[in-house]
Amino acid sequence: MPTPSLQAKRAYYAKARQSNYTASLRLAGFDTSAADGERKLPSRESVLSAYRSEV
Template sequence: MEKLSLQAKKAYFAKQRKSNYAASLRLEGFKASLNDSDHPLPTREAALNAVRQTKA
């Protein structure tokens, strides 16, 4: 397995932090325009099906 550089790790965590912040804003009812387009949100039905499958 190839080791990741420190720069790659920092970039990954910065991207995750930005994505989490945008999701938090959406949950609070704000419009988040932080370019979170590379991680589209699942539909309501897809999310419900995923939760139902993990509980079964």
Template sequence: MSELTFKHKQAHYEKVRRSNYLASLRLAGFDTSPTDLEKPLSTREEALAKHRQDKIQRPS
């Protein structure tokens, strides 16, 4: 068996973290699918832009 490198360990950690995040979303009642594991996450800037756009469309 080959020795795990830092990159292998890092990739495994990212996959497990993503899986756990999707599991928590399912527990919170959000619809998720197994293909969501492969989709890239939004960047911080994209998330903020979406939030600002939604806030403008729905004034409080």
């Protein structure tokens, strides 16, 4: 069996992260859809700037 490429490994783990994110939302009681797993997560910088602007 050939070893998977680095790009294939990254794609697999990105897909697993999105799936885990959707599952955690569902377990927390949020209504989720299939589109939630496909949506890009915000960057760290954009989240920090949003919280800093609220204060």
